[in-house]
Amino acid sequence: MPSMAPISRTNNTEQHNLFNGEKPIFKNIRQQIEQQRRALPIASARRRLVEEIRKNDTLIIVGETGSGKTTQLPQYLFDAGFHRDGVIGITQPRRVAAITVAKRVAEECGITLGQKVGYAIRFEDVTSSSTKIKYMTDGLLLREALLDPYLSKYSVIVVDEAHERTVQTDVLLGLLKNIQQERSRSGDVKNGNKTLEGSMQLDKKDDSQNISILNQCNGKKCSPLKLIVMSASLDARVFSEFFGGAKAVHVQGRQYPVEVFYTHQPETDYIEATLITIFQIHLEEDPGDILVFLTGQEEIESVERLIREKLQLLPEANRNLLAFPIFSSLPSEKQMKVFMPVAIGFRKVILATNIAETSVTIPGIKYVIDPGLVKARAYQARTGIESLAIVKTSKAQALQRSGRAGREGPGKSYRLYPEYEFEKLANSTTPEIKRCNLSNVILQLKARGINDIMKFQFIEKPEGIAIMKSLESLYLLGALTEEGTLSDPLGQQMVRLPLDPLYSKALVLASQFNCLEEMLISVAMLSVESIFYAPREKLEESRKALKFFSSSEGDHLTLLNVYRASEEFLKKNAGMNSAKAEKSLRRWCKENFINSRSLKHARDIHSQILRIVQQMGLRFVSCGEDMLLFRRCLAASFFLKAALKQPDGTYRVLSSGLIVQIHPSSVLFRAKPECVVFDELVKTNNSYIRNVTRIDYLWLPELAPQLYAPEE
Numbered sequence: 039m040p041s042m043a044p045i046s047r048t049n050n051t052e053q054h055n056l057f058n059g060e061k062p063i064f065k066n067i068r069q070q071i072e073q074q075r076r077a078l079p080i081a082s083a084r085r086r087l088v089e090e091i092r093k094n095d096t097l098i099i100v101g102e103t104g105s106g107k108t109t110q111l112p113q114y115l116f117d118a119g120f121h122r123d124g125v126i127g128i129t130q131p132r133r134v135a136a137i138t139v140a141k142r143v144a145e146e147c148g149i150t151l152g153q154k155v156g157y158a159i160r161f162e163d164v165t166s167s168s169t170k171i172k173y174m175t176d177g178l179l180l181r182e183a184l185l186d187p188y189l190s191k192y193s194v195i196v197v198d199e200a201h202e203r204t205v206q207t208d209v210l211l212g213l214l215k216n217i218q219q220e221r222s223r224s225g226d227v228k229n230g231n232k233t234l235e236g237s238m239q240l241d242k243k244d245d246s247q248n249i250s251i252l253n254q255c256n257g258k259k260c261s262p263l264k265l266i267v268m269s270a271s272l273d274a275r276v277f278s279e280f281f282g283g284a285k286a287v288h289v290q291g292r293q294y295p296v297e298v299f300y301t302h303q304p305e306t307d308y309i310e311a312t313l314i315t316i317f318q319i320h321l322e323e324d325p326g327d328i329l330v331f332l333t334g335q336e337e338i339e340s341v342e343r344l345i346r347e348k349l350q351l352l353p354e355a356n357r358n359l360l361a362f363p364i365f366s367s368l369p370s371e372k373q374m375k376v377f378m379p380v381a382i383g384f385r386k387v388i389l390a391t392n393i394a395e396t397s398v399t400i401p402g403i404k405y406v407i408d409p410g411l412v413k414a415r416a417y418q419a420r421t422g423i424e425s426l427a428i429v430k431t432s433k434a435q436a437l438q439r440s441g442r443a444g445r446e447g448p449g450k451s452y453r454l455y456p457e458y459e460f461e462k463l464a465n466s467t468t469p470e471i472k473r474c475n476l477s478n479v480i481l482q483l484k485a486r487g488i489n490d491i492m493k494f495q496f497i498e499k500p501e502g503i504a505i506m507k508s509l510e511s512l513y514l515l516g517a518l519t520e521e522g523t524l525s526d527p528l529g530q531q532m533v534r535l536p537l538d539p540l541y542s543k544a545l546v547l548a549s550q551f552n553c554l555e556e557m558l559i560s561v562a563m564l565s566v567e568s569i570f571y572a573p574r575e576k577l578e579e580s581r582k583a584l585k586f587f588s589s590s591e592g593d594h595l596t597l598l599n600v601y602r603a604s605e606e607f608l609k610k611n612a613g614m615n616s617a618k619a620e621k622s623l624r625r626w627c628k629e630n631f632i633n634s635r636s637l638k639h640a641r642d643i644h645s646q647i648l649r650i651v652q653q654m655g656l657r658f659v660s661c662g663e664d665m666l667l668f669r670r671c672l673a674a675s676f677f678l679k680a681a682l683k684q685p686d687g688t689y690r691v692l693s694s695g696l697i698v699q700i701h702p703s704s705v706l707f708r709a710k711p712e713c714v715v716f717d718e719l720v721k722t723n724n725s726y727i728r729n730v731t732r733i734d735y736l737w738l739p740e741l742a743p744q745l746y747a748p749e750e
């Protein structure tokens with residue numbers, strides 16, 4: 039059992055009593071919501087904020103998490119009339135935040151979601167022509183900028199959670215800076231002869247398209263774009279400097295004291311330590327909900343199951359604990375559950391990814407459990423290989439996490455590591471742009487007509503070698519010409535798909551290989567986390583279930599089998615109404631040890647991409663029984679991720695020389711074929727490749743001569 043010793047208290051800030059000791063009696067929900075809104079720290083700064091936004095084209099707003107920035111500011115802007123010049127757009131790094139916040143704001147406005155207030159994320163658009171406050175992911179706005187280079191429908195863009203410094207946020211900030219300058223100049227444009235300057239230079243091909251958009255923007259008297267950057271980190275300097283000394287305002291937050299506990303020793307099994315701490319709090323501490331920070335869906339779902347099992351071992355009276363997961367790919371109808379109050383006498387335990395650090399604030403939290411880990415992307419520019427790894431949080435993240443316990447009253451935070459480990463943590467997290475593969479964003483910038491990536495104004499420039507590597511891989515994929523422009527048709531087609539360039543390439547190629555039906559299912563299944571689950575106590579049964587679907591050719595075909603089996607099942611039950619059919623599909627999933635949430639997500643993604651490939655006019659056919667075609671198509675698209683077996687049973691990634699192993703979850707873990715392509719690299723103590731399929735080594739020089747054919 040991790041023994042907790044109170045070592046230190048975080049800085050005690052001023053205590054506030056929101057209601058002067060009296061709980062107001064609310065007449066109805068609307069009044070209650072109004073009260074809550076007025077009690078938020080940002081409410082007292084309302085007038086000043088609106089004034090500053092009127093005065094400044096760019097404003098940085100800094101305020102602690104939970105002070106009301108995301109939910110309130112857009113409403114203030116609306117009430118002040120900013121929507122009259124165009125939509126008020128707010129970007130979030132995460133889908134869940136965009137969805138839950140939009141729902142909350144729609145509720146606060148007393149309207150149906152999708153009317154005045156809406157949201158849009160990849161593959162899901164809940165907006166209409168009357169939407170004036172639009173929440174969306176930063177990635178989505180980047181894609182919108184491809185179709186509407188001046189983002190002319192927006193009057194204000196709020197880049198929220200900028201402190202997270204996701205790669206999409208960073209690129210967006212660079213782009214918005216350009217767009218803002220262009221828009222404030224657009225009033226001078228009288229005809230289509232204007233050329234764009236600097237990094238916005240368009241290649242010839244795009245000229246006609248962009249000039250017409252320019253006119254359109256001019257015709258509409260495109261108003262200057264207001265830009266607001268919001269951040270929960272107190273250091274606003276980097277943003278202010280980037281925007282030429284833009285003004286920064288600070289919204290005073292409210293924070294109650296949080297007592298921080300550490301373990302005496304490092305924990306060997308943090309999942310076990312997490313469970314023990316949850317139950318220790320549940321059984322010994324005062325009422326109040328618990329927030330646990332875990333690293334991903336798989337871990338969250340396994341802890342959720344373990345909690346349920348352990349509860350069964352407790353006396354009836356102590357089973358009043360309810361677990362709720364929240365992670366990015368959770369279906370949206372499930373996400374709101376974490377915000378709902380539970381029955382009196384029950385305690386909630388929320389199992390969250392780092393999404394709950396700053397993006398969403400869940401009311402009622404009094405206890406935080408922080409194992410100190412986070413799943414993060416890592417990128418080695420030299421090898422060009424990107425991986426997912428579980429790494430330690432930064433100090434800033436640990437402080438944010440603890441802070442979640444002190445929103446409504448004094449709280450407690452349990453860090454599942456010793457205090458001396460805290461001292462060793464990095465102060466802040468490295469911006470993602472410095473540790474990820476840039477192919478995706480570079481492709482988008484190229485499509486936007488920004489040809490010289492080196493000259494693009496990044497808020498923090500990625501390493502030159504990382505840019506070069508990404509350009510090289512896009513060239514090898516055939517998305518870029520030798521001159522570095524978008525190729526026609528492949529590059530142009532790839533840009534239309536909102537996917538990783540490798541997946542986009544696979545889909546475009548599959549239409550030529552006559553296996554688009556199969557590739558589309560693969561891509562949808564690869565886009566979600568963990569289709570299979572294997573609870574510890576039912577390992578044997580789950581293995582048997584997996585065998586039923588497994589293909590000796592590899593994981594891609596195994597995933598295909600699962601998807602098709604689920605379709606068969608639904609076909610058989612076609613007579614049922616949809617709620618009943620879904621319920622029986624969930625049961626089928628459970629019997630087969632398939633994660634029904636993930637499968638549902640994959641089905642949604644599938645239908646969305648299907649629509650796009652149909653619009654693009656790609657040939658949507660099946661290769662029938664001829665799986666060789668499908669595997670050849672995989673080889674032709676994933677050749678950058680091909681690996682060859684070594685005498686010792688490990689594999690060497692051919693494009694980089696990296697030594698890896700097949701992940702134990704793969705159906706090829708034991709078979710160890712000579713040559714494979716893989717989908718992703720995961721790093722723990724070893725480097726593992728996941729979602730692996732057998733290919734023939736000799737296909738590589740034939741299908742990817744640009745990399746594998748020896749030069750004559």
Ligand code: CDP
Nearest residue numbers: 103104105106107108109110138142399401
């Ligand atoms: O953006 P910031 O962290 O400054 O705060 P916010 O997300 O606007 O949250 C303000 C308040 O709204 C918090 O007290 C949340 O608990 C509440 N909220 C909620 O009750 N339900 C949501 N879906 C979102 C926010």
Ligand code: MG
Nearest residue numbers: 107108396397
């Ligand atoms: Mg926020």
